[in-house]
Amino acid sequence: MLFTIKNEICTFCGLCADDCPSKVIKIDRSSKTAVIKNEGCIKCSHCGMICPAGAVRVDGKELTPYPKNSGGAAELFDHLILSKRSIRKYNNKLPGSTDLEAILLAGQLTATASNSRQVDSIIIQSPEVQKTAASIARIIQNVLRLVRNPIGRNILKLAGYKRYADKALLGNFHNRMSNVIDGKSDVLFFNAPVVVILTYSKKGKMFGRTDCALAGQNMMLTAHNRGIGSCMIGFAEAALWNNRLRKKVGVAPDRRIGLIFTLGYTDRKHLRYPTRSKWEI
Numbered sequence: 469m470l471f472t473i474k475n476e477i478c479t480f481c482g483l484c485a486d487d488c489p490s491k492v493i494k495i496d497r498s499s500k501t502a503v504i505k506n507e508g509c510i511k512c513s514h515c516g517m518i519c520p521a522g523a524v525r526v527d528g529k530e531l532t533p534y535p536k537n538s539g540g541a542a543e544l545f546d547h548l549i550l551s552k553r554s555i556r557k558y559n560n561k562l563p564g565s566t567d568l569e570a571i572l573l574a575g576q577l578t579a580t581a582s583n584s585r586q587v588d589s590i591i592i593q594s595p596e597v598q599k600t601a602a603s604i605a606r607i608i609q610n611v612l613r614l615v616r617n618p619i620g621r622n623i624l625k626l627a628g629y630k631r632y633a634d635k636a637l638l639g640n641f642h643n644r645m646s647n648v649i650d651g652k653s654d655v656l657f658f659n660a661p662v663v664v665i666l667t668y669s670k671k672g673k674m675f676g677r678t679d680c681a682l683a684g685q686n687m688m689l690t691a692h693n694r695g696i697g698s699c700m701i702g703f704a705e706a707a708l709w710n711n712r713l714r715k716k717v718g719v720a721p722d723r724r725i726g727l728i729f730t731l732g733y734t735d736r737k738h739l740r741y742p743t744r745s746k747w748e749i
């Protein structure tokens with residue numbers, strides 16, 4: 469899958485570069501060039517979905533635009549599911565309590581294996597979200613200090629993380645964490661006003677993670693239906709192995725984290741569906 473930008477159509481507005489999670493798009497307004505560096509691109513299609521001019525091409529083709537007419541209830545429901553995207557930019561508007569309650573209810577009523585009902589939620593709201601992001605960033609920096617030296621990088625390579633053993637990449641990562649700590653830019657929770665942590669019992673039944681994933685997806689779809697964006701944050705989940713931090717965010721010692729996601733309103737408007745590998749019938 470090759471992502472390119474038709475420079476003859478592009479208005480160089482920069483929305484694609486801003487929405488790109490991998491930051492692999494370079495826009496040069498003076499020379500009127502926009503280029504996608506395909507190495508490092510995770511092929512999520514966000515550039516093509518958001519481009520107002522329709523300038524992004526995937527293997528030479530434009531992405532499928534959202535339908536002009538909403539159609540019937542079935543089409544509306546399909547569109548709701550197909551247009552659910554990971555949102556990484558939030559505005560200042562806070563989700564209201566009615567919406568939050570509906571989102572929680574969607575999670576509570578989701579099926580669990582053998583109806584174990586082992587899923588529970590922790591809701592973190594601003595300004596606690598930003599404080600939590602800073603605490604997580606400090607933990608990540610501590611780990612980075614251990615692996616940034618030649619021995620640490622060799623261990624990373626031996627452990628199969630060759631991609632992350634790059635000195636410049638680790639340094640850049642460290643700087644990005646400093647920005648989170650200083651409140652300059654939040655690459656963890658994207659300044660979302662709400663973060664939801666779904667947990668399940670350590671001693672409980674099997675399928676705790678699956679139960680959390682299902683509840684989380686229903687919650688995010690309910691949010692999407694109400695114009696509220698979301699993004700799963702595996703990154704934060706990975707950093708929350710630290711017991712002190714887990715306690716700080718309210719995860720009881722007998723619980724495991726199953727899913728973490730952000731919630732918030734966005735000004736981002738995606739206009740097309742993404743492209744993905746086809747599943748054959």
Ligand SMILES: Cc1cc2nc3c(=O)[nH]c(=O)nc-3n(C[C@H](O)[C@H](O)[C@H](O)COP(=O)(O)O)c2cc1C
Binds near residue numbers: 552703
């Ligand atoms: C389990 C899981 C963990 C994720 N963790 C992160 C994360 O830490 N940060 C992030 O920006 N996106 C995260 N994502 C979002 C994916 O990067 C996203 O699904 C992908 O870019 C495709 O975009 P879309 O969801 O808009 O279709 C995660 C998604 C999943 C399913």
